[in-house]
Amino acid sequence: MRIGLNKFFAVVAALIAFCPAAEAQIVSDSSIEYVPTKENIVSRQEFADAGFGIFLHWGIYSMFAQGEWYLNRQGVLHEEYAKAAGGFYPAGFDAKEWVSAFKKAGAKYICFTTRHHDGFSMFATKHSQYNIVEATPWGKDVLKELADECHRQGIRLHLYYSLVDWGRDDYPMGRTGQTTGKDKSKADWNSYCKFMTDQLTELLTNYGEIGAIWFDGVWDHDTDATVFDWQMRPIYDHIHSLQPSCLVANNHHLNVSNGEDIQVFERDLPGENKGGYSGNMDISVLPLETCETMNGIWGYRITDQNYKSLDEIVRLLVGAAGKGANLLLNIGPQADGRLPEVALQRLEQVGTWLAKYGETIYATTAGDVPVQSWGATTRKGDRLFVHVWDDSLRELFLPIDAKVKSAKDFASGEKVKYDRCSHGVHLTLPQKSDTTSPERVIELQLR
Ligand code: GLC
Numbered sequence: 550m551r552i553g554l555n556k557f558f559a560v561v562a563a564l565i566a567f568c569p570a571a572e573a574q575i576v577s578d579s580s581i582e583y584v585p586t587k588e589n590i591v592s593r594q595e596f597a598d599a600g601f602g603i604f605l606h607w608g609i610y611s612m613f614a615q616g617e618w619y620l621n622r623q624g625v626l627h628e629e630y631a632k633a634a635g636g637f638y639p640a641g642f643d644a645k646e647w648v649s650a651f652k653k654a655g656a657k658y659i660c661f662t663t664r665h666h667d668g669f670s671m672f673a674t675k676h677s678q679y680n681i682v683e684a685t686p687w688g689k690d691v692l693k694e695l696a697d698e699c700h701r702q703g704i705r706l707h708l709y710y711s712l713v714d715w716g717r718d719d720y721p722m723g724r725t726g727q728t729t730g731k732d733k734s735k736a737d738w739n740s741y742c743k744f745m746t747d748q749l750t751e752l753l754t755n756y757g758e759i760g761a762i763w764f765d766g767v768w769d770h771d772t773d774a775t776v777f778d779w780q781m782r783p784i785y786d787h788i789h790s791l792q793p794s795c796l797v798a799n800n801h802h803l804n805v806s807n808g809e810d811i812q813v814f815e816r817d818l819p820g821e822n823k824g825g826y827s828g829n830m831d832i833s834v835l836p837l838e839t840c841e842t843m844n845g846i847w848g849y850r851i852t853d854q855n856y857k858s859l860d861e862i863v864r865l866l867v868g869a870a871g872k873g874a875n876l877l878l879n880i881g882p883q884a885d886g887r888l889p890e891v892a893l894q895r896l897e898q899v900g901t902w903l904a905k906y907g908e909t910i911y912a913t914t915a916g917d918v919p920v921q922s923w924g925a926t927t928r929k930g931d932r933l934f935v936h937v938w939d940d941s942l943r944e945l946f947l948p949i950d951a952k953v954k955s956a957k958d959f960a961s962g963e964k965v966k967y968d969r970c971s972h973g974v975h976l977t978l979p980q981k982s983d984t985t986s987p988e989r990v991i992e993l994q995l996r
Contacts, residue, residue, distance in 0.1 A: 642886025
């Protein structure tokens with residue numbers, strides 16, 4: 550049958566008119582191979598070069614000062630917990646102060662919790678009244694202030710978004726949030742998925758350029774994973790259609806899937822499983838990130854003063870870089886909107902260290918020698934940086950194929966003695982020339 554062009558357009562227009570949800574509907578086929586756009590590839594590279602980011606877990610849970618899982622762990626009813634919003638007034642919050650401190654620390658991006666498992670939206674949203682603008686006396690969109698400041702100071706903004714919701718009945722309950730008073734019979738995936746999609750649309754249209762959406766919570770359905778389908782692909786496609794350069798990350802503790810742009814590891818360097826979350830993960834070819842907390846927990850916890858020392862943080866950062874991964878280091882801001890004093894001190898110390906040694910971290914790839922107990926190696930073109938944590942080590946053998954042209958102490962610039970041998974190079978390590986640094990760095994110029 551042949552139809553005229555005008556008639557064809559009329560039919561299409563009629564179809565659209567008869568499908569009121571057309572705008573909100575996301576058509577996507579998860580079996581179709583995801584091909585990242587050019588902008589996305591550029592963004593991946595920028596991300597891979599970034600090296601260091603700051604994770605922020607901040608929400609009304611900060612008021613209870615028991616970490617971000619308080620609602621679930623204490624068996625509190627969501628209805629009661631939600632009343633805390635009525636007292637949330639972070640008078641000490643200053644986006645400029647936060648972003649300046651992160652920038653000074655040498656971080657190249659921030660990942661902010663827009664909505665954690667408690668379901669509270671830390672941004673202005675039309676799709677739930679349980680948000681910082683409508684439900685608190687503070688009444689301001691902190692995400693907007695943070696986003697504007699990030700754009701002003703030129704630092705990437707990533708957004709954490711929980712797939713789990715311990716308050717909404719339509720979220721099909723998983724293994725957590727069983728005691729918060731939800732009505733299981735009202736689970737409705739389509740309604741919940743539409744809600745998330747609408748919120749993601751807001752996040753990706755109202756706050757300028759977003760570097761990444763960082764999902765969390767797939768693990769909530771690991772016990773019924775064979776029957777529960779998260780249907781993430783249409784959501785991923787939706788994100789890419791709104792902002793092609795926005796990277797998709799999912800902290801599902803599984804291998805990466807079609808539509809994801811980076812791979813994230815929780816509390817483990819790629820290839821490790823100390824935290825117990827990474828046992829089912831192979832290292833992918835995508836840019837990598839490891840997230841860790843500065844103390845023991847993500848959200849502010851009044852009793853947790855167990856902050857990592859500068860030495861430990863540098864080791865984490867270098868260890869991640871030695872595996873070709875970024876470090877996303879978490880801070881839990883206080884309910885008053887201030888960053889904990891110790892966190893601020895650490896940020897300053899890391900910043901001082903990175904100002905000297907950033908060259909050996911940013912825009913590097915994993916070095917020729919895998920991470921060892923004595924240290925790690927990073928590589929930039931034909932320069933190999935050997936990071937030595939063990940101060941007492943005097944000799945070091947590196948099993949590398951590349952031929953060494955010269956070797957120097959990165960901090961002092963002094964020549965370092967090396968001998969070529971059949972399977973690599975043998976270094977005679979100098980005394981530490983920079984006593985303020987937790988490690989020695991030897992730079993090898995390769996042929
Ligand atoms: C876990 C926790 C969560 C935290 C996240 C950060 O998934 O549930 O509270 O936000 O790890 O990696």
